[in-house]
Amino acid sequence: MAQLVSVGALRADDYRMMITDHRFAHDFKAATSPFARLINLLTQVDFANAEGSTIAGILRETPIDGTGLSRFKKFVPDRYARNGVYRNECFELVVMCWPANLRSPIHEHGGSRGFVRVESGSLIAENYSIVESDPETGFARLSLDASRTLTTGEVEIVVPGNDVHRVGAAGGEVAVSLHLYARPLDTFFIFDEERQTSRSHTSQYDIRPFADRF
Ligand SMILES: [Fe+2]
Numbered sequence: 279m280a281q282l283v284s285v286g287a288l289r290a291d292d293y294r295m296m297i298t299d300h301r302f303a304h305d306f307k308a309a310t311s312p313f314a315r316l317i318n319l320l321t322q323v324d325f326a327n328a329e330g331s332t333i334a335g336i337l338r339e340t341p342i343d344g345t346g347l348s349r350f351k352k353f354v355p356d357r358y359a360r361n362g363v364y365r366n367e368c369f370e371l372v373v374m375c376w377p378a379n380l381r382s383p384i385h386e387h388g389g390s391r392g393f394v395r396v397e398s399g400s401l402i403a404e405n406y407s408i409v410e411s412d413p414e415t416g417f418a419r420l421s422l423d424a425s426r427t428l429t430t431g432e433v434e435i436v437v438p439g440n441d442v443h444r445v446g447a448a449g450g451e452v453a454v455s456l457h458l459y460a461r462p463l464d465t466f467f468i469f470d471e472e473r474q475t476s477r478s479h480t481s482q483y484d485i486r487p488f489a490d491r492f
Pocket residue numbers: 385386387392436443445
């Protein structure tokens with residue numbers, strides 16, 4: 279079994295070559311760990327045509343036990359950790375570990391569909407609209423549309439076109455969540471609500487999502 283190796287923050291480009299390397303090919307149908315079962319199901323999904331509710335249903339019905347999750351339950355100080363589980367051309371799975379009261383920047387998903395399942399603790403999810411923007415200058419004025427708390431086991435769907443949002447740990451406690459992005463989330467915009475600005479951002483990993491980990 280491959281060792282879980284924390285390699286610090288990695289740019290998506292750093293490992294893009296690796297995931298196409300045949301050495302990382304793996305038969306998930308033969309594997310029995312919860313993550314391997316989930317990945318096996320997800321690799322059979324036609325993400326271009328599948329309903330969001332179908333994909334969310336797979337997440338709801340394929341729980342990850344504490345043992346499976348523990349390998350990715352790695353926190354870093356003063357920010358949330360993005361711990362990659364698995365990635366191919368169609369989707370990626372990321373475990374995010376949220377220190378208490380820590381929230382993400384407001385961001386969108388660059389055209390990817392997003393699915394979030396709360397694994398422990400609770401998350402606050404705040405949805406925004408872009409009221410006014412200028413791509414030339416990066417100006418963006420937002421308004422908060424809705425805010426709700428997601429408790430353990432709940433699944434949230436984030437759809438392109440209505441994906442400006444912020445997520446964070448709620449209730450003064452740490453939280454852990456599983457995120458599915460289809461396609462993988464590499465480059466997207468983040469927003470500063472007070473300064474009314476937006477800028478492009480490239481996602482990074484705290485643990486790289488090798489496919490040979492299961
Ligand atoms: Fe998001």
